[in-house]
Amino acid sequence: MTTDPMPRPWLAHYADGVPADVDLPTESLYTPLEVAAARFGDRVALDFFGAATSYAELEDGVARAAHALRELGVRPGDRVALVLPNCPQHVVAFYAVLRLGAIVVEHNPLSTAAEFAQQFADHGAEVAVCWDRAVPAVVEAGGAGALRTVVAVNLTAALPRRSRWALRLPVPRARSLRASMTGPVPAGTLSWERLVGAAPRLDPDVPRPGPDDVAALQYTGGTTGPPKGAVLSHRNLRVNAVQGRAWLPGLVDGEETVYGVLPLFHSYGLTLCLSFTVSIAATLVLFPRFDVDAVLSAARRRPATFLPGVPPVYEQLATAARERGVDLRSIRYAISGAMSLPPATVALWEEVTGGLLVEGYGMTEASPVVLGNPISPARRPGTVGVPFPSTVMRIVDPDDPTVDRPPGDPGELLVRGPQVFDGYWNQPEETAAVLLPGGWLRTGDIVIADEDGCVRIVDRLKELIITGGFNVYPSEVEDVLRRLDGIADAAVVGLPRPDGGERVTAAVVLAEGASLNEDRVRAHCRTYLAGYKVPREVVAVAELPRSMIGKVLRREVRATLLGTTPAAVR
Numbered sequence: 189m190t191t192d193p194m195p196r197p198w199l200a201h202y203a204d205g206v207p208a209d210v211d212l213p214t215e216s217l218y219t220p221l222e223v224a225a226a227r228f229g230d231r232v233a234l235d236f237f238g239a240a241t242s243y244a245e246l247e248d249g250v251a252r253a254a255h256a257l258r259e260l261g262v263r264p265g266d267r268v269a270l271v272l273p274n275c276p277q278h279v280v281a282f283y284a285v286l287r288l289g290a291i292v293v294e295h296n297p298l299s300t301a302a303e304f305a306q307q308f309a310d311h312g313a314e315v316a317v318c319w320d321r322a323v324p325a326v327v328e329a330g331g332a333g334a335l336r337t338v339v340a341v342n343l344t345a346a347l348p349r350r351s352r353w354a355l356r357l358p359v360p361r362a363r364s365l366r367a368s369m370t371g372p373v374p375a376g377t378l379s380w381e382r383l384v385g386a387a388p389r390l391d392p393d394v395p396r397p398g399p400d401d402v403a404a405l406q407y408t409g410g411t412t413g414p415p416k417g418a419v420l421s422h423r424n425l426r427v428n429a430v431q432g433r434a435w436l437p438g439l440v441d442g443e444e445t446v447y448g449v450l451p452l453f454h455s456y457g458l459t460l461c462l463s464f465t466v467s468i469a470a471t472l473v474l475f476p477r478f479d480v481d482a483v484l485s486a487a488r489r490r491p492a493t494f495l496p497g498v499p500p501v502y503e504q505l506a507t508a509a510r511e512r513g514v515d516l517r518s519i520r521y522a523i524s525g526a527m528s529l530p531p532a533t534v535a536l537w538e539e540v541t542g543g544l545l546v547e548g549y550g551m552t553e554a555s556p557v558v559l560g561n562p563i564s565p566a567r568r569p570g571t572v573g574v575p576f577p578s579t580v581m582r583i584v585d586p587d588d589p590t591v592d593r594p595p596g597d598p599g600e601l602l603v604r605g606p607q608v609f610d611g612y613w614n615q616p617e618e619t620a621a622v623l624l625p626g627g628w629l630r631t632g633d634i635v636i637a638d639e640d641g642c643v644r645i646v647d648r649l650k651e652l653i654i655t656g657g658f659n660v661y662p663s664e665v666e667d668v669l670r671r672l673d674g675i676a677d678a679a680v681v682g683l684p685r686p687d688g689g690e691r692v693t694a695a696v697v698l699a700e701g702a703s704l705n706e707d708r709v710r711a712h713c714r715t716y717l718a719g720y721k722v723p724r725e726v727v728a729v730a731e732l733p734r735s736m737i738g739k740v741l742r743r744e745v746r747a748t749l750l751g752t753t754p755a756a757v758r
Contacts, residue, residue, distance in 0.1 A: 192604070198574035198641030203564035205437035209578045212606055213426040216397045217463060218286040220429075221247055224469035228442040233466075234276050235473040235490050237482075239348040241276055243469065246283075249384065253284035254394075256387040260315055260337055264289030264397065267405065269308065269316035269335075271295040271326055273476040274448050276346045277380055279462065281317045282452070286422070287390065289397035292404040293417070294453040296736060297322040304329035311405055311417055311613060317341060317380060321371040340373045341380040343476065369476075399423040405613055406455045408552035417613030418455075418552045428459050428555040428607040429467040431576045435560055436521055439494065444470035445518075447492045449478045449501055451736050455556040456525055460496035470494070480504050484514045491518035498526045498738045503533045506540040516541045521563055523548050526737045528645070528663065531569050547572050549645065553622065553629055555607040559643055571644045579605035582628065583637050586649055589624060598646050601635045602628040634661065651742050653682030653690050658720045660692055662742060665723065668716045669694055672709065674702035679732050680723065681746040694723040695745050697731060704728045 192209075199208050221243075224233070229244035241249070262268055268285045270292055272278040285292045293311050295304065297319045304325055308316075309332040318326050320340040327338060344352055344366065355366045397403070403425055405417035433439070446465045450457030465472045470493075473486050478501060486492075487509070495501075502522065509516045522537065522545040529547040537545045544563055549572035550556035558581075561573035575581050583599040585591040593599030604627045611619035622630045634646040647661035654660070662680040669678035677697040682690030698704060706726045713722040733744040 192578070192580045194580045196575070196580060196641070197639065201562050201566060201574050201640060201642065203435075203437070203562045203566070206562075207434055207577055210427065210430050210434050213399055213423055213430060215426070216286065216399060216401070216422040217403050217426045218283055218397065218422075220426075220463070220467045221250065221283050224442075224466055228469040231442055231469055232471045232490075233469075234279060235471060235486070236276050236346050237348060237351060238489060239276075239346060239351075246276075246279070248389065249280045250283040250287060251389040252387040253280050253384045254287040254390040256383045257284055257290070257315065258288055258390065258394065259387070260339075262288055262290050262315055264395065265402070266290045266315070267293050267311045267313040269293045269295055269311070269313040269318075269326075270453070271297045271299075271304075271316060271318040271322045272341060272453070273297050273319060273343070274452050274457075274461075274474045275319075275341070275343050275476060276474065277317075277341045277343075278452055279472070279474075280384070281341075281380075282462070286397065286403055287394075289395060289401060291402050294404065294406055294458065296451070296453055298736070299325070301325040301328040305332035307407055307415065307417070308333035308335055315339070319343065320373050320377075321369075323371075323373040323377060327374055327377075337378065339378045339380045339383060343369045345381045397422055399426065402610075404458070406458070406552045408455070416615055416618055419610045419613055420555055421610060424555045424607050424609055425459060425463055426467075427578070428557055429464040431578065431607065432460065432464045432557060433467060434577050436494070436563055438520065438563070439468055439470075442469040444468060444493045445490060446470050446472050446494045446496070447483065447486065448472050448474045449483065449495070449497055451477075454737055455552040456496070456550065456737060459555060459557065460523065480508045484508060484512065487514055487516060487518075491515075493518055493520055495519050495522045497522065497524055499524055499529050499533050500738050502537045502545060506533075506536045510540050517543070519543045522546070523560065525550060525557075526735075526739050528667075529569070534569050549573070549643070551631055553609045554603060554605070555609065558603045558605060558607065568642050571642050573643065574641050575603070576605065576607075579603060579607070581637075581641070581643070583635060586634070589628070589630065595637055595639045598634050598636050600649055601631045601633050601643070603631060604628050648742075651681075653680070653692055655682070655690050655692060655720055658718075660721050665692065665694065665713070665717065665721055668713055669696060669709070669723075671716075672712045674699050675709070677732055677740075679740050679742055679745045681742050681749065683725075683746065683749060691724045692721060693725045693727065693749060695727050695729045695732065695749065698728055 225243045225247035232240045233243040233246040234241040312334045315337045317339045399422045403422040404420045407415040448461040519541045520543045546561035546567045548560040559572045561567040582602040583593045586600040608629045632649045637643045665680040666678045676699045679695045683693045733741045
């Protein structure tokens with residue numbers, strides 16, 4: 189067991205059966221796959237639109253893919269770029285790279301060539317396994333780094349035979365669907381399907397990685413600046429899955445079904461949908477993107493028991509399921525992250541499913557989960573809960589993190605635990621700015637914690653607006669704006685003033701048929717907010733930029749309002 193001498197008053201809120209600490213893993217992130225294949229070989233590991241892969245078949249495919257990658261020259265410590273949506277090939281490639289002791293570098297397959305170029309130049313991967321539709325952009329970007337080999341993945345190869353046949357029909361719908369799933373690649377590009385299909389299993393004597401070896405680089409904007417590669421060890425990622433398993437004592441190994449609607453290239457999806465799922469030998473139902481129709485179809489075919497997601501997923505699914513009469517009552521547990529979870533969404537979801545929906549908190553630098561609401565009726569809606577097992581926190585003065593803030597006062601959240609990363613790839617100064625003595629990670633988030641350690645997020649430290657010497661938290665203003673009839677969504681940012689301060693500015697998405705009346709908006713805000721928090725400008729926009737998991741990108745909103753181009757954000 190791993191223990192920490194700091195007081196942990198929040199332990200009183202843990203659900204029955206949740207331990208204060210977990211055992212630190214002594215094995216690599218690859219080992220749970222072998223264990224699952226040995227214990228539950230016939231269990232369906234992956235479901236992709238009805239095409240099923242057992243754990244025994246998955247392990248065999250990984251062993252063959254590892255041999256194929258080794259033949260391409262991949263060795264321990266090498267970076268291998270994965271540029272893939274959620275699909276069986278993604279899972280196979282991920283574990284094959286880990287088996288060789290190489291380092292997975294996950295990429296958003298919808299990134300531009302410029303975004304790829306920045307990251308490839310940083311991590312220096314020589315081999316990339318790519319969705320064929322992303323290959324042209326990756327090849328264009330490869331010159332910025334050391335890329336020498338690109339292997340193309342055809343998503344349609346993983347579909348059931350009947351679906352593959354239907355895609356060949358000479359009708360517009362089939363052509364459109366085929367074009368959305370696959371595309372042409374430059375001549376000479378290697379085929380993943382042919383490469384792995386012809387490969388024997390990897391020699392079992394090939395050395396395995398250890399728990400302290402680097403498993404993955406996950407690019408993140410961190411607390412400041414352009415994306416940086418967070419260095420995550422096998423132990424970091426493995427222990428976060430162990431912590432998640434401890435948080436959900438009601439799950440049964442070899443009997444659960446998890447819906448993978450979160451992208452695996454994001455740290456949230458990578459842990460909650462992939463490594464966690466494999467660690468309990470559950471079935472992972474993969475969706476290349478979130479689509480209500482596809483998820484409800486899967487619910488009829490292979491009902492879920494656990495659904496990690498973000499608030500819009502739960503709201504859309506519950507609404508559609510109720511309208512169409514689809515039964516979602518098999519989903520006992522759901523954990524939401526990445527953005528605030530509205531109480532109305534919780535009520536709707538729990539009414540439709542009968543299961544529990546709770547909010548958690550994490551960041552890429554912590555593999556990613558550090559806080560969670562108890563999976564019990566004792567949860568506290570509107571908060572992100574309390575620290576995970578083997579995790580401790582402090583709330584400190586943002587300007588002097590050696591000074592602790594008392595309960596009830598806002599301050600920056602610091603966390604410490606075995607899931608906290610080793611630093612940023614080749615960026616010692618950025619690492620030193622967020623990893624403090626004693627192993628404390630600066631999250632960059634302003635929070636308020638009560639006496640029992642239950643945490644409410646106030647805002648991002650770097651997104652605070654300072655006007656007239658006062659701090660304005662954008663999320664507080666956004667919550668007020670969304671209460672006004674006619675405003676469907678809002679993002680609040682600070683724009684520079686000539687005197688060096690900032691003016692509070694709101695970008696709002698209007699409800700259908702509504703028009704913007706700035707005086708009415710400001711009058712509404714003055715009812716709930718101090719005068720210095722009321723937006724000086726209100727701008728109507730068609731939509732707000734969001735990350736792949738649905739988080740509003742305030743930095744892009746600010747850049748748009750200023751007429752500039754923001755750094756790449758994912």
